Each structure stands twice: as C-alpha cells, then as structure tokens.
Amino acid sequence: MNLYSTGDEFILSAQLPGMDPGDVELTATSDTVTLRGERKRPEGVQDESYRRQERFMGRWSRTITLPDRVDESRVSARFVDGVLTVHLPRAGGAKPRHIAVTSQTAAEPREPRS
Structure with a gap:
C-alpha cells in the first residue's frame, strides 16, 4: 500500500491482484484506515501441490494511522483493474493555516508583560 498527500486530501493506493x-x-x-480481505485459493488446487507460492492466501488486515485527521464522512474508494484507490479528504480543522509573523521595531513601545 502507498499513502501520499495532494494538499487537501490523502490518497491510499493498494494493489490487490486477483x-x-x-x-x-x-x-x-x-485518523486511521483499515483494509481487510480474504484471498481465496483457486478451487481444486491442494496445498501440497504448490511448488512455489509468492502471493499470500487467506485472511489479511492492514491498518494505517494517518498523519492528519480526515473527514470520514467524505471518504470515497474505487477499485479498478485490481487497484484500490481511496480518497481521504482532510478534516476542516486539520488544514495548515498560514500565520503572519510581524516584527516590532525598537522605537515602538512594548506592551507590559504580566
């Protein structure tokens, strides 16, 4: 699985052939995404007949903790040609906010500290 950011959302991509x-x-x-599934063995193929097996068969689960909060009510997913793509829009409060930094010159009076 891959997870990347496009600014306003995270995109999770998982290759799930077969x-x-x-x-x-x-x-x-x-703050998390969980994928679960089961990859079933082809019917009629016995375990002992395999000479090489590189793809895991059986139940699986993956949970990813997201770097920022997302709006789970707007999450969407598409499955095309064995690739699952999940769009995870950032939550409103999780977007970075630009903060203006100001400077005070020596001639300006400073406010007293309490």
Whole structure:
C-alpha cells in the first residue's frame, strides 16, 4: 500500500491482484484506515501441490494511522483493474493555516508583560 498527500486530501493506493471489490472491507475513522480481505485459493488446487507460492492466501488486515485527521464522512474508494484507490479528504480543522509573523521595531513601545 502507498499513502501520499495532494494538499487537501490523502490518497491510499493498494494493489490487490486477483481480488474482487466484494472481497475487500474498508473502514475509516478520522485518523486511521483499515483494509481487510480474504484471498481465496483457486478451487481444486491442494496445498501440497504448490511448488512455489509468492502471493499470500487467506485472511489479511492492514491498518494505517494517518498523519492528519480526515473527514470520514467524505471518504470515497474505487477499485479498478485490481487497484484500490481511496480518497481521504482532510478534516476542516486539520488544514495548515498560514500565520503572519510581524516584527516590532525598537522605537515602538512594548506592551507590559504580566
């Protein structure tokens, strides 16, 4: 899985070859995304007949903690050609805010500190 930021949202991309959208469960909270699924063995192929197996078979789960809070009510997902793409819009309060930095010259009176 890959997670990257485009400014206003995070995008999670997961390559899931051989799986159908119905085989994948996606849940999102404001700070995590969880993918669960099951990759089933082809029917008629016994475990002992495999000579090499590089793709995991069985149930799996992955949870990712997000770097910033997201608006889970606006999360969307698409599954195309074995690739799951999840759009995770940042929550309103999680967007960076520009803060103006001002300077005070020596001639200006300073406010007393309490």
